[in-house]
């Protein structure tokens with residue numbers, strides 16, 4: 001998920017440039033003049049706060065997606081397997097499937113498929129006829 005990486009990088013960029021500006025500001029106020037250093041230091045602090053306040057909830061790792069909007073379907077009496085399906089709400093639409101029996105986490109493109117067989121343990125987690 002490239003957009004997630006981009007979001008994370010932007011946050012890090014703000015934090016890094018904030019720190020760099022604060023250090024530069026300190027150096028400038030000592031070596032050049034205090035007004036110049038003050039401006040740099042202040043913009044560094046602003047940068048740092050922007051970086052800090054960038055929402056981290058946007059970083060959706062597969063684990064976060066799995067923990068988000070849980071829809072665990074547990075029907076052990078019917079002899080079916082436990083699984084969890086999460087579909088992203090934003091483009092690109094991806095479906096994350098957590099296989100209960102083996103714990104395999106797989107991401108497929110598009111909305112929830114009509115039937116799914118775990119690629120790791122070959123168990124049929126659901127199919128349309130059973131719904």
Ligand SMILES: [Zn+2]
Pocket residue numbers: 099100101102103104118119120121122123
């Ligand atoms: Zn499996």
